[in-house]
Amino acid sequence: MDTSASEGARFQPASDQSLLITFGTEISLTAHQQVMKLLRLLQSEPVASVRNLHPAYCSLLVKFDGLRISHDEVEAILREYLARLEEVKLPEPRLVEIPVCYGGEYGPDLPDVCALHGISSAQAIELHSSATYLVYFLGFVPGFAYMGGLLEALVTPRLATPRRKVPAGSVGIAGNQTGVYPFATPGGWRVIGRTPVAMFRADREELSLLSIGDRVRFTPISAERFAALEKEWA
Amino acid sequence: MGVIQVQEPGLFTTVQDLGREGFGPQGVSASGAADAVSLRLGNRLVGNAEGAAGLEMTLLGGTFVFSDGAIVALTGADFGATVDGAQAALWTSMVVKPGQTLRLGPTRSGARCYLCVRGGIEVKPFLGSASTHILSGLGGHEGRSLRKGDMLKIGPANGAVPKRRLSANALKHVLPRKVLRVTPGSQSDWFPEAAQRMFYESRYRVAEESNRMGIRLEGGAVPEVAGGKMISEGVSLGAIQVPDGGQPIILFVEQQTTGGYPKIANVVSADFHCLGQLRPRDEIRFERVDWAAARSLLREQEKFLASEDLILG
Numbered sequence: 001m002d003t004s005a006s007e008g009a010r011f012q013p014a015s016d017q018s019l020l021i022t023f024g025t026e027i028s029l030t031a032h033q034q035v036m037k038l039l040r041l042l043q044s045e046p047v048a049s050v051r052n053l054h055p056a057y058c059s060l061l062v063k064f065d066g067l068r069i070s071h072d073e074v075e076a077i078l079r080e081y082l083a084r085l086e087e088v089k090l091p092e093p094r095l096v097e098i099p100v101c102y103g104g105e106y107g108p109d110l111p112d113v114c115a116l117h118g119i120s121s122a123q124a125i126e127l128h129s130s131a132t133y134l135v136y137f138l139g140f141v142p143g144f145a146y147m148g149g150l151l152e153a154l155v156t157p158r159l160a161t162p163r164r165k166v167p168a169g170s171v172g173i174a175g176n177q178t179g180v181y182p183f184a185t186p187g188g189w190r191v192i193g194r195t196p197v198a199m200f201r202a203d204r205e206e207l208s209l210l211s212i213g214d215r216v217r218f219t220p221i222s223a224e225r226f227a228a229l230e231k232e233w234a
Numbered sequence: 235m236g237v238i239q240v241q242e243p244g245l246f247t248t249v250q251d252l253g254r255e256g257f258g259p260q261g262v263s264a265s266g267a268a269d270a271v272s273l274r275l276g277n278r279l280v281g282n283a284e285g286a287a288g289l290e291m292t293l294l295g296g297t298f299v300f301s302d303g304a305i306v307a308l309t310g311a312d313f314g315a316t317v318d319g320a321q322a323a324l325w326t327s328m329v330v331k332p333g334q335t336l337r338l339g340p341t342r343s344g345a346r347c348y349l350c351v352r353g354g355i356e357v358k359p360f361l362g363s364a365s366t367h368i369l370s371g372l373g374g375h376e377g378r379s380l381r382k383g384d385m386l387k388i389g390p391a392n393g394a395v396p397k398r399r400l401s402a403n404a405l406k407h408v409l410p411r412k413v414l415r416v417t418p419g420s421q422s423d424w425f426p427e428a429a430q431r432m433f434y435e436s437r438y439r440v441a442e443e444s445n446r447m448g449i450r451l452e453g454g455a456v457p458e459v460a461g462g463k464m465i466s467e468g469v470s471l472g473a474i475q476v477p478d479g480g481q482p483i484i485l486f487v488e489q490q491t492t493g494g495y496p497k498i499a500n501v502v503s504a505d506f507h508c509l510g511q512l513r514p515r516d517e518i519r520f521e522r523v524d525w526a527a528a529r530s531l532l533r534e535q536e537k538f539l540a541s542e543d544l545i546l547g
């Protein structure tokens with residue numbers, strides 16, 4: 001793999017029916033915008049025989065019907081799209097507020113996070129809820145947003161042993177990322193709180209609360225408020 | 235239109251069709267039948283469109299009562315099926331009379347047996363597909379595996395279909411392989427020669443905790459890579475990722491859409507259906523093929539599935 005910080009996109013077959021386009025080898029705003037622009041262009045002008053798109057930090061996986069089109073043909077088409085990235089206008093990012101009840105039974109890893117950084121839980125909550133995060137992409141499971149922008153003072157490695165089940169709504173941190181588990185799934189992020197908001201709902205027009213490119217802020221709420229909101233939104 | 239009464243659900247039985255493509259940007263993977271070839275053939279045997287929804291049973295089948303009767307076909311692994319006690323063959327359409335009971339037991343061959351019904355299983359589609367996505371509790375029958383007492387609706391179908399069976403020659407084609415053909419993965423060249431040798435020369439055992447999300451393997455540990463810093467990226471169906479510890483995991487139909495482990499290889503599309511028939515403790519190994527070979531394997535498979543003499547009247 002090319003490890004130089006090369007400009008431009010790199011194409012690579014990922015399977016016999018998919019092609020991976022990578023923008024550089026670092027997580028950056030520039031790469032993120034290129035991913036978003038290419039995704040937007042492919043969504044507004046779909047390519048026949050392309051079946052699915054999996055965006056990530058600085059790459060886009062393009063799945064296609066291998067009976068109808070080849071890697072080379074997909075690459076040629078995508079190169080034309082890339083040449084037009086400049087003209088893609090990204091919408092103003094939305095700001096989404098997510099209420100979180102930190103610590104206690106909802107945030108079992110908050111004490112460890114505080115101990116690792118030598119801070120109080122009030123300080124940790126202040127640090128997590130004072131930053132504005134960027135949704136780099138949705139992945140892993142339906143509606144799971146990978147958010148960047150965690151303050152340096154909270155950067156924490158993931159758990160050595162992932163949990164078998166993390167409750168839905170759990171707010172976690174891992175490295176310099178933060179995220180919310182939409183469903184009860186296995187997970188290795190350190191859980192510091194929980195939101196009563198449904199991150200993904202099949203009966204909502206916007207299935208996922210968050211989309212790629214959104215800005216997110218977390219608002220601390222009490223356990224009482226959590227219970228009230230949970231009841232209200234049930 | 236009739237109903238199917240679930241008297242016993244079996245170990246893990248879900249409604250599946252060919253899945254939902256196109257929702258990767260929301261983190262939604264395709265899901266769909268683990269052995270799509272068996273589902274497609276089962277649907278053809280009962281005169282459905284190939285992608286109609288059927289029941290996917292895992293390792294131990296269920297017991298189903300057809301109060302209004304139905305035309306059905308069983309495909310995939312042999313779960314020792316009987317209709318009111320009389321042995322029922324695989325790979326053929328059959329008439330189940332009103333009130334008759336179809337009973338399946340433990341597997342005698344692969345991991346999954348499909349029950350296809352003339353008219354298909356009718357459920358409310360989620361994102362255009364009837365497929366159950368277990369992890370998120372969406373799609374299929376109430377987003378979950380079947381339970382005792384569930385009632386499933388059979389969809390409408392026009393006219394009767396003549397009895398159909400799969401040709402003996404075709405049966406040879408659908409036998410699941412234990413030597414899986416693979417193409418290079420996105421990080422193949424991060425793995426040095428010794429790691430590649432370990433991967434391609436080892437026999438791997440399918441671990442107990444394998445499921446529709448991923449098939450976990452136990453065997454020769456692939457040495458850790460020193461290639462570079464992995465940044466989470468989109469992952470393909472059949473991607474073989476190597477986490478710390480070196481025991482490979484094959485991402486399967488209900489896969490995560492992105493992943494952060496390096497991928498040494500990717501199972502070719504033509505062998506996906508074989509993954510769906512792997513049982514815990516089965517032994518497999520991997521054989522490397524090039525892109526052209528993978529493409530022609532897929533073409534051959536589709537040609538075979540489309541051929542006229544596949545299904546006999």
